[in-house]
Amino acid sequence: MKKNKFMDIAIDLSDDNFDKKYGGPFGACVVKNGKIIGKGINRVIKDHDPTAHAEMVAIRNACKEMKTHDLSGCELYTSCYPCPMCLSAIIWANIKTVYYGNTKEDANDIGFRDDFIYEYIDKLAVGDKNDSVLKLSSMNREAAIKVFEQYKNDKDKIIY
Amino acid sequence: MKKNKFMDIAIDLSDDNFDKKYGGPFGACVVKNGKIIGKGINRVIKDHDPTAHAEMVAIRNACKEMKTHDLSGCELYTSCYPCPMCLSAIIWANIKTVYYGNTKEDANDIGFRDDFIYEYIDKLAVGDKNDSVLKLSSMNREAAIKVFEQYKNDKDKIIY
Numbered sequence: 372m373k374k375n376k377f378m379d380i381a382i383d384l385s386d387d388n389f390d391k392k393y394g395g396p397f398g399a400c401v402v403k404n405g406k407i408i409g410k411g412i413n414r415v416i417k418d419h420d421p422t423a424h425a426e427m428v429a430i431r432n433a434c435k436e437m438k439t440h441d442l443s444g445c446e447l448y449t450s451c452y453p454c455p456m457c458l459s460a461i462i463w464a465n466i467k468t469v470y471y472g473n474t475k476e477d478a479n480d481i482g483f484r485d486d487f488i489y490e491y492i493d494k495l496a497v498g499d500k501n502d503s504v505l506k507l508s509s510m511n512r513e514a515a516i517k518v519f520e521q522y523k524n525d526k527d528k529i530i531y
Numbered sequence: 532m533k534k535n536k537f538m539d540i541a542i543d544l545s546d547d548n549f550d551k552k553y554g555g556p557f558g559a560c561v562v563k564n565g566k567i568i569g570k571g572i573n574r575v576i577k578d579h580d581p582t583a584h585a586e587m588v589a590i591r592n593a594c595k596e597m598k599t600h601d602l603s604g605c606e607l608y609t610s611c612y613p614c615p616m617c618l619s620a621i622i623w624a625n626i627k628t629v630y631y632g633n634t635k636e637d638a639n640d641i642g643f644r645d646d647f648i649y650e651y652i653d654k655l656a657v658g659d660k661n662d663s664v665l666k667l668s669s670m671n672r673e674a675a676i677k678v679f680e681q682y683k684n685d686k687d688k689i690i691y
Contacts, residue, residue, distance in 0.1 A: 378670050385678045392689070396682045415691055420591055421600045421624040427582050440581045450675045452667070456623065459616035459648050462665060464581040469667050472675025481683045482690045488619050489656065496653040505621065506628050507612075510538050515610045515632025518545045522556045523641045529552070530642045531575055 377402050377448040378470055384412050384425065385450035385472075393417035395483060397425035399449040401433035401442060401466070408445070409433025425449060426457035430464050440531055442466050451478050454485040455492055463531070535630070537562050537608040542632055544572050544585065545610035553577035555643060557585035559609040561593035561602060561626070568605070569593025585609060586617035590624050600691055602626050611638050614645040615652055623691070 377400055384398025394413030401409040411428030415421055426449050434440055443465040451473040453461060461469060479486040491504050500507065522528060537560055544558025554573030561569040571588030575581055586609050594600055603625040611633040613621060621629060639646040651664050660667065682688060 375670060379674070382671070382675050382678065385675070386681075389678055389681055389685075392687075395691075396678045415600050415623075416689055419594045419598050419600050421594060421602070421691070422582065422587050422591060422620045431580055431582060434579045434581060438579050440575050440579050442581070448670075450678065454619060454623075455652060456616050456619035458652065458665075459614060459619070460582045462644070462648050462651065463575075463614075463616065467665055469665060470670040471667065472670060472672050473679055474669070474672065477672075477676060477679055481679050482688075484622070488622050489652070491622065492615060492618065492649070492652055493656040496649065496656075504627070505618075508628075508630050509634070510535060510608075510630040510632060511542070512632050512634065512637075514539070515542050515545070516637060518542065518549055518556045518610065519633055519637055519641050521546075521549055525549075527552075528642075529576055531555075531581070 375448070375470070377407065377446075378450075378472060380407065380410070381425075381448040381450045382472055384410060388412040388425075391417075394423065396481075397449070397451050399425040399429040399447060401429050401445050401447050403433075403437075403442075403445045408436050422456065424454065424457050425451075426453050427460055430460055430466075434464070440464070446470070451475075452485070454478075454483075455488050535608070537567065537606075538630055538632060540567065540570070541585075541608040541610045544570060545632075548572040548585075551577075554583065556641075557609070557611050559585040559589040559607060561589050561605050561607050563593075563597075563602075563605045568596050582616065584614065584617050585611075586613050587620055590620055590626075594624070600624070606630070611635075612645070614638075614643075615648050
Protein backbone atom coordinates (compact mmCIF):
# COMPACT_ATOMS: atom_id res chain seq x y z
CA MET A 372 0.00 0.00 0.00
CA LYS A 373 1.43 3.37 -1.07
CA LYS A 374 1.61 5.62 2.00
CA ASN A 375 2.04 9.36 2.18
CA LYS A 376 1.58 11.64 5.18
CA PHE A 377 -0.41 14.25 3.24
CA MET A 378 -2.79 11.64 1.83
CA ASP A 379 -3.15 10.26 5.37
CA ILE A 380 -4.19 13.74 6.52
CA ALA A 381 -6.70 14.12 3.66
CA ILE A 382 -8.21 10.72 4.58
CA ASP A 383 -8.24 11.60 8.31
CA LEU A 384 -10.11 14.81 7.45
CA SER A 385 -12.67 12.79 5.49
CA ASP A 386 -13.06 10.45 8.44
CA ASP A 387 -13.51 13.34 10.91
CA ASN A 388 -16.18 14.76 8.62
CA PHE A 389 -18.01 11.44 8.61
CA ASP A 390 -18.42 12.01 12.36
CA LYS A 391 -19.06 15.78 12.18
CA LYS A 392 -21.47 15.45 9.26
CA TYR A 393 -20.71 18.97 7.98
CA GLY A 394 -21.20 17.45 4.53
CA GLY A 395 -20.06 14.38 2.58
CA PRO A 396 -17.11 12.27 3.82
CA PHE A 397 -14.40 14.13 1.92
CA GLY A 398 -11.12 15.77 2.96
CA ALA A 399 -8.28 17.55 1.16
CA CYS A 400 -5.12 19.54 1.74
CA VAL A 401 -2.91 21.84 -0.34
CA VAL A 402 0.85 21.41 0.05
CA LYS A 403 3.65 23.80 -0.86
CA ASN A 404 7.33 22.93 -0.43
CA GLY A 405 6.47 20.02 1.85
CA LYS A 406 4.15 22.01 4.13
CA ILE A 407 0.37 22.11 4.33
CA ILE A 408 -0.89 25.62 3.54
CA GLY A 409 -4.63 24.83 3.46
CA LYS A 410 -6.95 22.07 4.65
CA GLY A 411 -10.56 21.43 3.71
CA ILE A 412 -13.51 19.23 4.52
CA ASN A 413 -16.85 19.14 2.75
CA ARG A 414 -19.06 21.79 4.42
CA VAL A 415 -22.06 21.75 2.03
CA ILE A 416 -24.68 20.99 4.71
CA LYS A 417 -23.21 22.94 7.64
CA ASP A 418 -22.47 26.13 5.65
CA HIS A 419 -25.50 25.96 3.31
CA ASP A 420 -22.98 26.12 0.48
CA PRO A 421 -23.17 23.73 -2.49
CA THR A 422 -19.70 24.92 -3.57
CA ALA A 423 -18.03 23.97 -0.27
CA HIS A 424 -16.43 20.69 -1.39
CA ALA A 425 -13.26 19.64 0.45
CA GLU A 426 -10.94 20.64 -2.42
CA MET A 427 -12.65 24.03 -2.83
CA VAL A 428 -12.39 24.76 0.89
CA ALA A 429 -8.72 23.67 0.93
CA ILE A 430 -7.93 25.88 -2.08
CA ARG A 431 -9.76 28.86 -0.58
CA ASN A 432 -7.96 28.41 2.74
CA ALA A 433 -4.57 28.05 1.04
CA CYS A 434 -5.18 31.20 -1.02
CA LYS A 435 -6.24 33.12 2.06
CA GLU A 436 -3.08 31.96 3.83
CA MET A 437 -0.82 32.90 0.91
CA LYS A 438 -2.75 36.07 -0.03
CA THR A 439 -2.91 35.06 -3.70
CA HIS A 440 -5.34 33.49 -6.16
CA ASP A 441 -2.40 31.65 -7.76
CA LEU A 442 -1.26 28.34 -6.24
CA SER A 443 1.42 27.58 -8.85
CA GLY A 444 3.91 25.05 -7.48
CA CYS A 445 1.42 23.55 -5.00
CA GLU A 446 0.09 19.99 -4.85
CA LEU A 447 -3.35 18.89 -3.77
CA TYR A 448 -4.12 15.69 -1.85
CA THR A 449 -7.77 14.67 -1.77
CA SER A 450 -9.52 11.65 -0.31
CA CYS A 451 -11.58 11.31 -3.51
CA TYR A 452 -11.17 12.08 -7.21
CA PRO A 453 -12.27 15.71 -7.74
CA CYS A 454 -15.70 16.41 -9.25
CA PRO A 455 -15.71 18.68 -12.36
CA MET A 456 -16.26 21.78 -10.19
CA CYS A 457 -13.21 21.00 -8.07
CA LEU A 458 -11.13 19.83 -11.04
CA SER A 459 -11.78 23.15 -12.78
CA ALA A 460 -11.02 25.13 -9.62
CA ILE A 461 -7.71 23.25 -9.36
CA ILE A 462 -6.83 24.30 -12.92
CA TRP A 463 -7.94 27.91 -12.32
CA ALA A 464 -5.68 27.92 -9.24
CA ASN A 465 -2.72 26.71 -11.35
CA ILE A 466 -2.22 23.55 -9.28
CA LYS A 467 -0.67 20.95 -11.58
CA THR A 468 -0.34 17.88 -9.34
CA VAL A 469 -3.22 16.07 -7.65
CA TYR A 470 -3.25 12.83 -5.66
CA TYR A 471 -6.62 11.21 -4.95
CA GLY A 472 -7.75 8.26 -2.84
CA ASN A 473 -11.22 7.07 -3.83
CA THR A 474 -12.34 7.14 -7.47
CA LYS A 475 -15.34 8.97 -8.92
CA GLU A 476 -17.03 5.59 -9.33
CA ASP A 477 -16.58 5.08 -5.57
CA ALA A 478 -18.28 8.48 -4.99
CA ASN A 479 -21.12 7.43 -7.29
CA ASP A 480 -21.43 4.18 -5.35
CA ILE A 481 -22.14 6.07 -2.09
CA GLY A 482 -24.72 8.35 -3.74
CA PHE A 483 -22.86 11.41 -5.08
CA ARG A 484 -23.39 12.85 -8.57
CA ASP A 485 -19.78 13.41 -9.67
CA ASP A 486 -20.01 10.91 -12.50
CA PHE A 487 -23.40 12.24 -13.58
CA ILE A 488 -22.01 15.79 -13.93
CA TYR A 489 -18.93 14.58 -15.86
CA GLU A 490 -21.28 12.78 -18.21
CA TYR A 491 -23.43 15.91 -18.69
CA ILE A 492 -20.35 18.00 -19.56
CA ASP A 493 -18.97 15.33 -21.89
CA LYS A 494 -22.24 15.18 -23.80
CA LEU A 495 -22.39 18.99 -24.04
CA ALA A 496 -19.07 18.85 -25.89
CA VAL A 497 -20.64 16.87 -28.71
CA GLY A 498 -23.72 19.11 -28.82
CA ASP A 499 -25.92 16.69 -26.89
CA LYS A 500 -27.72 19.06 -24.49
CA ASN A 501 -29.69 17.28 -21.85
CA ASP A 502 -32.29 19.94 -21.00
CA SER A 503 -33.76 17.80 -18.23
CA VAL A 504 -30.49 18.27 -16.31
CA LEU A 505 -29.93 21.92 -17.18
CA LYS A 506 -31.46 24.24 -19.74
CA LEU A 507 -28.83 26.69 -21.03
CA SER A 508 -30.16 29.55 -23.16
CA SER A 509 -28.41 32.47 -24.82
CA MET A 510 -29.86 35.92 -24.09
CA ASN A 511 -28.88 39.45 -25.12
CA ARG A 512 -25.26 38.82 -26.12
CA GLU A 513 -25.39 42.14 -27.98
CA ALA A 514 -25.40 43.99 -24.64
CA ALA A 515 -23.10 41.61 -22.75
CA ILE A 516 -20.34 41.74 -25.37
CA LYS A 517 -19.89 45.52 -24.94
CA VAL A 518 -18.30 44.98 -21.52
CA PHE A 519 -15.95 42.36 -22.99
CA GLU A 520 -14.92 44.81 -25.73
CA GLN A 521 -14.05 47.42 -23.09
CA TYR A 522 -12.07 44.79 -21.20
CA LYS A 523 -10.22 43.68 -24.30
CA ASN A 524 -9.00 47.23 -24.88
CA ASP A 525 -7.99 47.78 -21.25
CA LYS A 526 -4.20 47.78 -20.89
CA ASP A 527 -4.23 47.51 -17.07
CA LYS A 528 -6.09 44.22 -16.82
CA ILE A 529 -4.85 41.31 -14.70
CA ILE A 530 -5.40 37.96 -16.40
CA TYR A 531 -5.63 34.94 -14.11
CA MET B 532 -32.70 42.18 -29.17
CA LYS B 533 -34.16 39.95 -26.44
CA LYS B 534 -34.41 42.00 -23.24
CA ASN B 535 -34.86 40.84 -19.69
CA LYS B 536 -34.47 42.81 -16.47
CA PHE B 537 -32.47 40.08 -14.72
CA MET B 538 -30.05 39.73 -17.62
CA ASP B 539 -29.74 43.53 -17.62
CA ILE B 540 -28.73 43.35 -13.94
CA ALA B 541 -26.19 40.56 -14.60
CA ILE B 542 -24.67 42.65 -17.40
CA ASP B 543 -24.70 45.82 -15.24
CA LEU B 544 -22.84 43.87 -12.54
CA SER B 545 -20.23 42.78 -15.10
CA ASP B 546 -19.87 46.40 -16.21
CA ASP B 547 -19.48 47.64 -12.62
CA ASN B 548 -16.79 45.02 -12.09
CA PHE B 549 -14.94 46.22 -15.14
CA ASP B 550 -14.58 49.52 -13.26
CA LYS B 551 -13.98 47.98 -9.81
CA LYS B 552 -11.50 45.41 -11.14
CA TYR B 553 -12.28 42.94 -8.34
CA GLY B 554 -11.74 40.27 -11.00
CA GLY B 555 -12.85 39.56 -14.56
CA PRO B 556 -15.78 41.47 -16.12
CA PHE B 557 -18.47 39.00 -15.11
CA GLY B 558 -21.79 39.36 -13.26
CA ALA B 559 -24.62 37.01 -12.29
CA CYS B 560 -27.80 36.79 -10.26
CA VAL B 561 -30.01 34.00 -8.90
CA VAL B 562 -33.76 34.49 -9.21
CA LYS B 563 -36.57 32.74 -7.36
CA ASN B 564 -40.25 33.43 -8.05
CA GLY B 565 -39.39 36.63 -9.93
CA LYS B 566 -37.13 38.04 -7.21
CA ILE B 567 -33.35 38.23 -6.99
CA ILE B 568 -32.11 36.22 -4.00
CA GLY B 569 -28.36 36.47 -4.72
CA LYS B 570 -26.04 38.60 -6.82
CA GLY B 571 -22.40 37.99 -7.72
CA ILE B 572 -19.44 39.58 -9.44
CA ASN B 573 -16.09 37.98 -10.12
CA ARG B 574 -13.92 38.60 -7.02
CA VAL B 575 -10.89 36.41 -7.88
CA ILE B 576 -8.30 39.20 -7.58
CA LYS B 577 -9.82 41.20 -4.73
CA ASP B 578 -10.57 38.20 -2.49
CA HIS B 579 -7.51 36.11 -3.44
CA ASP B 580 -9.98 33.39 -4.37
CA PRO B 581 -9.74 31.48 -7.67
CA THR B 582 -13.21 30.00 -7.00
CA ALA B 583 -14.91 33.42 -6.70
CA HIS B 584 -16.47 33.55 -10.17
CA ALA B 585 -19.64 35.63 -10.53
CA GLU B 586 -21.94 32.57 -10.66
CA MET B 587 -20.25 30.96 -7.64
CA VAL B 588 -20.56 34.18 -5.62
CA ALA B 589 -24.22 34.58 -6.66
CA ILE B 590 -25.00 30.95 -5.70
CA ARG B 591 -23.22 31.29 -2.36
CA ASN B 592 -25.05 34.53 -1.59
CA ALA B 593 -28.42 33.05 -2.60
CA CYS B 594 -27.81 29.98 -0.41
CA LYS B 595 -26.81 32.18 2.53
CA GLU B 596 -29.98 34.22 2.06
CA MET B 597 -32.23 31.14 1.84
CA LYS B 598 -30.30 29.12 4.47
CA THR B 599 -30.08 26.08 2.20
CA HIS B 600 -27.62 24.38 -0.13
CA ASP B 601 -30.52 23.52 -2.46
CA LEU B 602 -31.64 26.14 -5.00
CA SER B 603 -34.28 23.95 -6.69
CA GLY B 604 -36.76 26.13 -8.59
CA CYS B 605 -34.29 28.99 -9.05
CA GLU B 606 -32.93 30.44 -12.29
CA LEU B 607 -29.49 31.89 -12.88
CA TYR B 608 -28.71 34.84 -15.16
CA THR B 609 -25.07 35.31 -16.03
CA SER B 610 -23.30 37.79 -18.29
CA CYS B 611 -21.19 34.95 -19.75
CA TYR B 612 -21.57 31.21 -20.38
CA PRO B 613 -20.50 29.41 -17.18
CA CYS B 614 -17.06 27.77 -17.02
CA PRO B 615 -17.03 24.05 -16.04
CA MET B 616 -16.54 24.95 -12.36
CA CYS B 617 -19.61 27.19 -12.35
CA LEU B 618 -21.64 24.83 -14.54
CA SER B 619 -21.01 22.00 -12.08
CA ALA B 620 -21.82 24.22 -9.09
CA ILE B 621 -25.12 25.12 -10.79
CA ILE B 622 -25.97 21.42 -11.11
CA TRP B 623 -24.89 20.68 -7.52
CA ALA B 624 -27.19 23.53 -6.41
CA ASN B 625 -30.10 21.97 -8.36
CA ILE B 626 -30.59 25.04 -10.55
CA LYS B 627 -32.09 23.84 -13.84
CA THR B 628 -32.42 27.02 -15.89
CA VAL B 629 -29.54 29.29 -16.92
CA TYR B 630 -29.52 32.31 -19.21
CA TYR B 631 -26.15 33.59 -20.43
CA GLY B 632 -25.01 36.64 -22.41
CA ASN B 633 -21.51 36.17 -23.82
CA THR B 634 -20.36 32.77 -25.07
CA LYS B 635 -17.35 30.77 -23.86
CA GLU B 636 -15.64 31.63 -27.15
CA ASP B 637 -16.13 35.32 -26.24
CA ALA B 638 -14.46 34.63 -22.86
CA ASN B 639 -11.59 32.89 -24.63
CA ASP B 640 -11.29 35.89 -26.94
CA ILE B 641 -10.63 38.25 -24.00
CA GLY B 642 -8.06 35.89 -22.41
CA PHE B 643 -9.92 33.53 -20.07
CA ARG B 644 -9.37 29.77 -20.00
CA ASP B 645 -12.98 28.50 -19.92
CA ASP B 646 -12.70 26.78 -23.28
CA PHE B 647 -9.30 25.32 -22.39
CA ILE B 648 -10.72 23.71 -19.23
CA TYR B 649 -13.75 22.33 -21.09
CA GLU B 650 -11.35 20.80 -23.59
CA TYR B 651 -9.23 19.24 -20.85
CA ILE B 652 -12.32 17.63 -19.25
CA ASP B 653 -13.65 16.43 -22.60
CA LYS B 654 -10.34 14.74 -23.38
CA LEU B 655 -10.22 13.12 -19.92
CA ALA B 656 -13.52 11.42 -20.76
CA VAL B 657 -11.89 9.52 -23.61
CA GLY B 658 -8.83 8.64 -21.53
CA ASP B 659 -6.65 11.34 -23.07
CA LYS B 660 -4.91 12.71 -19.96
CA ASN B 661 -2.94 15.85 -20.61
CA ASP B 662 -0.36 15.69 -17.81
CA SER B 663 1.09 19.06 -18.76
CA VAL B 664 -2.20 20.65 -17.66
CA LEU B 665 -2.79 18.50 -14.59
CA LYS B 666 -1.25 15.29 -13.34
CA LEU B 667 -3.87 13.18 -11.57
CA SER B 668 -2.53 10.18 -9.66
CA SER B 669 -4.29 7.57 -7.56
CA MET B 670 -2.87 7.00 -4.06
CA ASN B 671 -3.87 4.76 -1.16
CA ARG B 672 -7.47 4.01 -2.17
CA GLU B 673 -7.35 1.07 0.26
CA ALA B 674 -7.39 3.51 3.20
CA ALA B 675 -9.71 6.12 1.65
CA ILE B 676 -12.42 3.60 0.78
CA LYS B 677 -12.91 2.64 4.45
CA VAL B 678 -14.54 6.01 5.17
CA PHE B 679 -16.86 5.56 2.17
CA GLU B 680 -17.86 2.11 3.45
CA GLN B 681 -18.79 3.60 6.84
CA TYR B 682 -20.77 6.31 5.05
CA LYS B 683 -22.58 3.80 2.86
CA ASN B 684 -23.82 1.97 5.95
CA ASP B 685 -24.89 5.14 7.78
CA LYS B 686 -28.66 5.44 7.86
CA ASP B 687 -28.69 9.10 8.99
CA LYS B 688 -26.79 10.55 6.05
CA ILE B 689 -28.06 13.57 4.09
CA ILE B 690 -27.45 13.22 0.36
CA TYR B 691 -27.27 16.45 -1.64
